[in-house]
Each structure stands twice: as C-alpha cells, then as structure tokens.
Amino acid sequence: MAATQVIRSEWTKIRSVASTVWTLSLAVVVTLALSMLISALSANEFDKLNAQDRSDFDPTFISFAGMTLGQLAMIVFGVLVVSNEYSSGMIRTSLAAVPQRGTFLFSKVAVATGLALVVGMATSFAAFFLGQAMLGEHRAQLGDTGVLRAVVGGGLYMTLIAMFSMGVAAMLRSPMLGLGILMPFFFLISNILGNVDATRKVGRFLPDQAGSRIMQVVTPVGDDTPYGPWGGLGIMALWVIAALGGGYALLKRRDA
C-alpha cells in the first residue's frame, strides 16, 4: 500500500467535510480578533505600568494573546479530524480500505498537520503584524532579536496543539470525550496549575505552557523557567510524540 495513495485519500477526506473549514476559520478569526483587542488595550495601559512591568513588556508575546482562545478551535480541529471516523462509523470502511493501521493514522495526521501548519503560520504572522499595528509606538519589529523566532514559533505552537489533540483523539475515539477532556484542560486546568505556586513547577512542563515559551521575546525579571524557547517547544513535541504513539499503539491493538 503506497503511502502517497493514502495521503491523497486523506486529503480528499479532510477537504470534503465542513468541520475542517469552520474549525480552522474559527481559529484564525478568534486569534486575530482577540490579539488585536488585547494589543490595543495594552497600548493604552502602558503609561500606567510601573518600571518593572515596563521592562517586562513584551509586545510580540502580547500580539499572540488571542491564541489562548484560538488554540481551542485548533483542538476541535485536531479532535474532529480523527474522531469523526469513529462517530460516523467510517473507521471500518477506512480500515478495510487501508488495513495497515500505521499508514492510515500517520497519513491522516500528516495531512491534517500540513493544513494546521499553513493555517497556524499564517495566523501567527497575521496576529503579529495586526497586533503591532495596534501597539503603535510600543511595537516590536520582525527584525528585532528573537522576534522572527517567536512568530514562527507561534505557528509551530498552533500546529503542535492540533497534533497533540489528534493523538489524544486517536486514544479516546469519541469526539465528546476528546473535547470534554482537552478543552477544559487547556482552558482551565493548565492555567490553574501554572498560576498556583505549589503546582507551578509541574505546570510549566505541560504541553501548552512549555510550548508557548517560544513566543516570548522578553524574559520577565526573576524568571526561573528551566528551559529556553526551543527547549520548551521540544517538551511540547515530546507530548505530541507520546500522544500519537499512544494513539497508534491502541489503534493497532483494538478491534475496529
């Protein structure tokens, strides 16, 4: 079974369902709208900040603020791409056509990842430029140290979040279960763990917190995070590998 055949097939699948379009458009619109809003508010607030906060002011990172919400749409995209197969019963038709389950899963993930990368990267660049436009005199330039890395990193972050969701969905199968676990996790639990002193040291190893480090250009004073921007993205990538590996192991073993 040629993998290129399966990739073409998965491309046909992904472009022929409405959920692809609405989840990805939602990711773009929500990220951009919220990023612009928060950038504009931050520009107004700047004068009221104390010296410490001014030196920590990170215009690049602020212009990605919308991703906290936009990533939820990416999660929905990643979950639905995989669990649609199960909720519709299509999985049996799919696996009868492609009995090599590894080829099936990784072709699907590759196609969805490619799409998420294009959309995520475009969103990241757009969020940066629109956000900087809102920030006016406090803006950063793409040529400044670390800024291009942060913007490219924002696109990678969105992509990895989608991939992680695909892996989790492959393990859980049901879309309701997948969304019911991932959405509150990334929207609430990760934030709580990251903001409570007792759990902060653990929380910062969670995929979203580790991964979002790459979007920071200014390191806050007194920051003791034990990894750098690429280290953080690496930790997130390990989570992704674990999720996809788990999904593959279960898919291979289970009855369809």
Next chain:
Amino acid sequence: MRSSVACMIELEGLTKRYGGKLAVDNLTFTVRPGVVTGFLGPNGAGKSTTMRMMLGLDRPTAGDVRIDGRHYDRLTDPLKYIGALLDAKAVHGGRSAHNHLLCLAQSNGIPARRVHEVLDAVGLTAVARKKAKGFSYGMGQRLGIAAALLGDPQILMFDEPVNGLDPEGIHWIRHLMKSLAAQGRTVFVSSHLMSEMALTADHLVVIGQGRLLADTSMAGFIAQNSRSYVRIRTPQRERLLDVLHEAGITAVESGSGVLEIDGGKPERIGELAAQHHIVLHELSPQQASLEEAFMQLTAESVEYHAHTDTPARPWGADWQKGD
C-alpha cells in the same frame, strides 16, 4: 498467485471471544467462487463478527482467515480483491457520495472514473454531490454497495444487504448478487431469512451461537430438509391403517387422529380409500418449509427465544449434538 486458493475465503478454526462471551466458535469452512454462498444464522449467531474478522477489522482470538491465500492486511490495495458492505451507516454523513467513494478509490489506487461507473451502476448518479446524511436507508445501502464494487473485486461480501429495503431494492440486490456470481466471482452474503437465501444462494453455511451447523449446497439442504408428506384425517383410522399396510405404505400417527405419510402420493391413497369405502375428512399434500427446517436446525442455538411455540424435539437435534 496459487490457483488453488484464487478468490476463495478460507476460515480455519476461527474463534472470537469478547470478554467472557464466545461470539465465534472454531469456524472452519471455505467460500468458493462462481456461486452465491449464503451465510445464515439467527440474531447474535456471530455472522457480522465473522465478517469483520475476514476484513481484518476484529482480531481473531484463535484461528485464521485467508483471502486468496493471504491475510487481509497482506493484500496490496485490498479493495481490488474484496469488496464488502458491512454497515450502510459506515459513512461520514457530511461527505457527498462522490467524495466518499473518491477517497476510498484514491486510497487503493483506483482511477476516479470508477467512482462515476459505480455510482451509475447503483443508480445514485443524480445524488452524487449530495451529503450522505440526507440519504434514505435504501440509498445508503446502495452507496455501500457502490463502495464494495469500486475496485472491481473478485470477492464480494454483504452483511444483510436486504435489511430495510423495499421490494424493488430487494429484487435489485438479488439480481446483482446472482449476476456477480455468474461472472465467476465469489459472493458471500449473510441473512437470517432462509426464504431469502433459498431464492439467491447456491451454497449454504449455517451457524448458531458461533458454531458451524451446516455447510451444504442449497439443493442438498432443500432435498434433506423439505420433507413432503400427505396428511390424512379419517374417522376409520384402524381400517385405513390396515389397508395402507397391505399396500405396503407406512403411515405415522401424529396425534389427534391425524396420519402422515412420508413421500406418499395423495392420488394413490385416495383411490385406495375409495376402493375400501373409507371416509376421509382430509387428504392434503404437505411441504415442510425451509424456514421451518432452518428454525429447527438452529433451535437449540437460538440465544434470544421469544418463548412461544418452540418445537419440543427439534428436527436434526440428533446430528447437531454429534460434535
């Protein structure tokens, strides 16, 4: 390709256990080309489970199933070897019929024009661009059959294809299966209706509670199981018995003054009675239906009895026990 196994489905000791439940129990049989093989069994007998294992979807607990001499996942582009309709609902409802078939075709390197051909063959061309969730049950069934035909496979498998279809749809499927077999293909179709199988199948595999109960030609099954007999009621029972005995005809009493004569000719019996001035209240040729034969064959293995008139001593019970 080894010609001895070409286009065959071979099961060997196939067994599937779900937790504590033995769904398929040591099935060994072969499905051959050129004929329609009916796969018969009551609800929960294990037909669908067996078919899922044939397609590599469920892993056998023990035993083996081979397509064309190979395991399913060893087939390159399996849709070109075997096409299956398992469940008409196994379609993403948001996808159009055309795109559903297109993605399947692409995964097996089947040219896109085949999509149009099979849509045409099942009569769905007009709704090719419509989303599958708007389809009626019969249209969904046709879409599933289109997917099975997509790779022009030599082996076809249908799980209860006539379920929920109108008479026209049933007629169409029967004709389709017969013509596929006439082209020399292997056709394996499950059902729980003996009468349906009698019209389409040439060969019969019967299972009950996962176990093989019969593997026989349809003609053989009919010959063996459709007992024809003459039923007689008479107020002069003793006298008739004597007359029949003299003529060398054996009659069996089957309660409430009814006599049954296996394979007897009603004309001959009527003439004999007339000669001896015996009054008959009934003289009727009877044919045990295949449905009855099937019910009796599987009676012991039916899991979900409706607790009505189950036969006290099922016919064929003696050889079911001979394992």
